[in-house]
Amino acid sequence: VNKRPVGVFDSGMGGLTVLHECLVTMPHEDFLYLGDAARLPYGPRPLPEIRRYAFEIGAYLEAEGVKLILVACNAATSAALPGLQEALSVPVVGVITPEAHAAVQATRNRRIGLLATKATVEANRYGELVRTLDAGARLTPVVCAKLVPLIESDDPFGAATTEAVREYAEPVKHAGCDTVILGCTHYPLIRPIFQRVFGRDVTLVFSAEETAREVAETLARKGIENSPDREGGYRFLTTGDRETFRTLGQRFLQLPLGEVEQVTIAQLEAAAA
Amino acid sequence: VNKRPVGVFDSGMGGLTVLHECLVTMPHEDFLYLGDAARLPYGPRPLPEIRRYAFEIGAYLEAEGVKLILVACNAATSAALPGLQEALSVPVVGVITPEAHAAVQATRNRRIGLLATKATVEANRYGELVRTLDAGARLTPVVCAKLVPLIESDDPFGAATTEAVREYAEPVKHAGCDTVILGCTHYPLIRPIFQRVFGRDVTLVFSAEETAREVAETLARKGIENSPDREGGYRFLTTGDRETFRTLGQRFLQLPLGEVEQVTIAQLEAAAA
Numbered sequence: 433v434n435k436r437p438v439g440v441f442d443s444g445m446g447g448l449t450v451l452h453e454c455l456v457t458m459p460h461e462d463f464l465y466l467g468d469a470a471r472l473p474y475g476p477r478p479l480p481e482i483r484r485y486a487f488e489i490g491a492y493l494e495a496e497g498v499k500l501i502l503v504a505c506n507a508a509t510s511a512a513l514p515g516l517q518e519a520l521s522v523p524v525v526g527v528i529t530p531e532a533h534a535a536v537q538a539t540r541n542r543r544i545g546l547l548a549t550k551a552t553v554e555a556n557r558y559g560e561l562v563r564t565l566d567a568g569a570r571l572t573p574v575v576c577a578k579l580v581p582l583i584e585s586d587d588p589f590g591a592a593t594t595e596a597v598r599e600y601a602e603p604v605k606h607a608g609c610d611t612v613i614l615g616c617t618h619y620p621l622i623r624p625i626f627q628r629v630f631g632r633d634v635t636l637v638f639s640a641e642e643t644a645r646e647v648a649e650t651l652a653r654k655g656i657e658n659s660p661d662r663e664g665g666y667r668f669l670t671t672g673d674r675e676t677f678r679t680l681g682q683r684f685l686q687l688p689l690g691e692v693e694q695v696t697i698a699q700l701e702a703a704a705a
Numbered sequence: 706v707n708k709r710p711v712g713v714f715d716s717g718m719g720g721l722t723v724l725h726e727c728l729v730t731m732p733h734e735d736f737l738y739l740g741d742a743a744r745l746p747y748g749p750r751p752l753p754e755i756r757r758y759a760f761e762i763g764a765y766l767e768a769e770g771v772k773l774i775l776v777a778c779n780a781a782t783s784a785a786l787p788g789l790q791e792a793l794s795v796p797v798v799g800v801i802t803p804e805a806h807a808a809v810q811a812t813r814n815r816r817i818g819l820l821a822t823k824a825t826v827e828a829n830r831y832g833e834l835v836r837t838l839d840a841g842a843r844l845t846p847v848v849c850a851k852l853v854p855l856i857e858s859d860d861p862f863g864a865a866t867t868e869a870v871r872e873y874a875e876p877v878k879h880a881g882c883d884t885v886i887l888g889c890t891h892y893p894l895i896r897p898i899f900q901r902v903f904g905r906d907v908t909l910v911f912s913a914e915e916t917a918r919e920v921a922e923t924l925a926r927k928g929i930e931n932s933p934d935r936e937g938g939y940r941f942l943t944t945g946d947r948e949t950f951r952t953l954g955q956r957f958l959q960l961p962l963g964e965v966e967q968v969t970i971a972q973l974e975a976a977a978a
Contacts (some may be wrong), residue, residue, distance in 0.1 A: 660904075687862055
């Protein structure tokens, strides 16, 4: 039994869908979430800058006593996962690998679709991982520029979202993919729209679910789980505005969010110094 | 192949969580939903009155050409399911039976909890069905008076909801139930809160899921499914205010709701005459 919390971070809100899956599948664990809203989005920044931010946050969370760090952010995982794993002594789990693995396991015809943001598609980490895991599998990536703004809007379940999903699904259906990676942490919020547009014969792989499963397996195999009969807690830190985080965050978390604590960029920089 | 739509009705919004499950698990079927908002809630009304309303709606939907009628409402199922099945020529599926069946299948220690509204607990249909299916199973029912108002409020994922769920979970945990029926169509909207409070070792049975599965099995066994390669549509009728239905309804449906058509009580009465 290891009573320390699991650390989770993202530049913004998307990582809260990953935390959501962790909270419902590991209700006995404690979690500490850091949202680096003051510096979002990470996507368009130069890689060395993203690596520096991720390292600062990793060092801060490690100093706070977490037993595992979950990088719940595509951009930070793409840019910084290997560096974080080298620099930190606690295990570090990212998105991307779990979904790529699940998709390769699930596909029968070895044609895998990927819906994601521009930065994720261009970084091509999903493509590399799929090829590493099955050199005969083919990835069809689609840049879904409209989805994140629609999901963050006041009308995420409106007709515009369905139309956009239909448009992005078209090349994936045309390529005959039987498995689709939803490669952005925002996408679980509109899961029913994906399910209807792709229908029953396509397997959908969500990063939130697969990453939560990876965390649970890692804790179990390393023997660092908390006692199964307790109810865990969770805390939030943000570098940005606390009230904005709380209001939008609760929609992403779908659980009570409670108070949000402030952490400053200076504190993060100090942890990495 | 049978191209006719499936008819679904409820007094209010709750049935939309059942429709939601139907839409994501049967994206190739068409659905026609009738919300009898002008006469909600059904729960506190005398049984003969609920039976009359259900019969009017059933007759109206049958006249509209549906191939199956789904009673997505606990009160109407309790009061009127046998009568509807006798009176109508299309198959009629209700809530309650599917969940009771799933719970008896799932339990290992034969102790089943039930969280539901006062009317549902008092009608005791779940208790009768559980006993019919397994005379050795024991049901622990809990009246959850606060949940429906909290779920319809502006802050469904707030701390008050978690506190209420903890309070209602207490007698069920105390009785050692390994399976819990969430016996109200509103409850899927706060599924993550139930999952956290009950933890991993308790099986949760939601009426929306089990009822959608019952509809899918009935269509398949009767050979009246629509073609699997099409994308179905769905329409909404209400006896109440169309804009209110649309606004609150989209939160329950989690899919684009589109236009809502008006149907009058007089039209329903005429269908039953």
